[in-house]
Amino acid sequence: MIRIALTMLRTDRAKCTAMILAVTFSVFLMQNQCAILASLYRMMTAQIDDVTDAPLWVMEPDTRCFEQAKPVKDGTLERVRSRSGVAWAVPLLKIDTMARSDSGLLCTVTVMGVDEASMVGLPSRFRIGQPEAIRPAGTCAVDPGGYAQLFPGEPVHFPRRIRILDESLVLTGMTEASAPFTGFPILHCSRVTALRLNKAENRTATFIIGDFTPGANRAAVCESITAATGLSAMDRAGFGEMARRFYNSQGVPRLFWITIAIGLLTGTAITAQTFSMFVREHTTQLAVCRVMGVTRARIIAMVLCQGLFVLSIGCAFGTGLTAITTHAAASEPFLRGIVLPPQVAAGTCAALAAITIAAVTIMARRVALMDPAIVFRS
């Protein structure tokens, strides 16, 4: 009987196609927007999460996110190091500046100067080269998307030269730095190198990063640092949470959620409406089945299977479409952070499935409870 139900659905090509397209559109819209939103959330904290070996972050109290951080005053490093509960601490200098590639291309870059002794502050993995290669002054490593922006269309090879202000820098390798929220290339170098590029300001660190002593109460240590220095101190998760709160307050995520809701409502409304029309048109045929002794449960199963068929095909098409578009977007260096996380793909399909199945179940129940004697009257 399930096969009969699916044949009935497949034969009504216009409605079947309309329903599949509605689900596909809805899934595509929701997944696309969810993927961008999830990627933005990931990028909001990407540079914080990349520094896996330093759980403690100290910064100016005005700082709200990684991208909008004011440098800390000189002398702060020692005051942080002297606090009880701090195992170690090192400076991290972040500068946004302009770089010029050897072909003359100008590009805004984010330079991260890490402590040259410990090299703490680098991404955990390098795709090409070694962390030691950026220890000498005048050298740096670039992220994959950054390389594509600085040298568009050119094959990857090292060493290469770029200029920042009037300083010449040698690119010696490629990090696995996560795509940043700004989309700019991320250059990692030693703090000595970064200081040479920091001519606009005389501060030597943007963040103090470090670790807690084993067993220390993290909240208490952070409070003690704040009390001693007047700076904000928090662990990595806390800094990430603060950055997300800041970006949330800017209103952009709200716009994404509105589009996602529109996708969900439109998709389910069109699917439910078309499915309702389909079921109404086939009520007599289902009633004939009831008269011939098909049980109510089986009638419900037949209608549910029709709904699930439409849903699964639509979800597959929608997810495929989103995967293609996000893959295409990710190949653009500036949009390299846009990905479709599997959780987003599954979550959006599950949300749409839940609402659609609820709507289909209501219709299936209505059909099962109909008066089968209508077959004698129609």
Place this chain on the structure above:
Amino acid sequence: MNPPAVHCHQIHRHFGNGDTRVHVLRGIDFTAASGQITFLAGPSGCGKTTLISVIAGLLQPSSGSVSLFGRDLASMPPDDAVRLRRKDIGFVFQQYHLIPALSVAENVAVPLLAASMKRRDALEQASAILDKLGLGDRLHQPPARLSGGQQQRVALARALVHQPRLVICDEPTAALDHETGHRVMELLAASAVHPDRAVLVVSHDNRIFHFADAIAHMDDGIITHIDHPNATTTA
């Protein structure tokens, strides 16, 4: 002695309440014997369709009792009633009600598939009966490609494929011309009449009344009289 195929005792059925209450069946006493074709005749709106819906267990009577082959429908659990309908009753509808998405053979196989028979076996059985009814060359065609008479023959095959003990036909010739209707009735009489089987035909087409062993005339919710058109001929 075998119990009658259908026995109705004082069947009342009304619809609605208060001022809108309509009394459709007003105390029907009716018996259809096995091995016979029994007609229910009467003008439109006299309650024929309501009565066969009650007999088929699709409608509950407001009062009275119906028994099929000696089994009281009212005392039967709902699942048993569905099972009885699936196994022991075949239906032929005025508008055929074939499923347009299915082929002729698949349409005929529906009662067997509803009884959970394997698809291949069901289609084999359906093909066999279609062959008997002269539609062996139309097995894989959609019903829409058939003429009205052929569609009614498919509906007849669907009603008979699971060898039910009772075949209920609702105006089986109403949508057919005289000649085609006559042929369909001949097929019905030849295929369905069997000592253990009964055929109940609702019709007001008096051109086919001579196929009946008994004709129960209905008017305004009651059976006014019963004719036995073949009784004098056989006597």
